[in-house]
Amino acid sequence: MDKKELFLQIEQMEERLGSTLADLGSLKKQLVLLMEENHRLTNENQQFRKLLKKDASNEAKHQEGKETPVIGEGYDNLARLYYEGFHICNIYYGHLRNEGDCLFCLSFLNK
Ligand SMILES: [Zn+2]
Structure with missing residues (x-):
């Protein structure tokens, strides 16, 4: 094997390593997202x-008290869901509220 061929092979290997490293980087990003x-x-x-x-x-x-459902119970459930930390608005319904109060939810509650 002459020196020129050896050099070319090393260069090719370097390229492959570079692209493998890039692949590894993108896999790592995906893992972080997951x-x-x-x-x-x-x-x-856990919240659910x-x-x-x-x-x-x-x-x-x-069941014990044989209570019949009262009107407004649906609203109470939604309000409770909201105060448990979930969105009840159309946009993020069922998702955890990580950013504090949600204006969409609040306007929905105040209806
Ligand atoms: Zn919301």
Whole structure:
């Protein structure tokens, strides 16, 4: 193998390594995004589970007292959902509120 050929081979290898490194970088970015999404979904899931537990215990109380549903209960549920930290507006419904109060939700509640 002459020196020129050796040099060419090394250059090609360098190119391949460069593109592999770029691939690795983009995979790493995707992984970060997935980890963030996973974190967000885990939080959401925990909140939903808490709500489900509360709903179940409320349901049990309702059964004991034989209470009939009152008008406005739907509104109360939405208001509670909002104060538990979820969006109830059309735009982000069911998503966790990470940024504090949401103007869309508030205007919906004040209707
Ligand atoms: Zn909202």
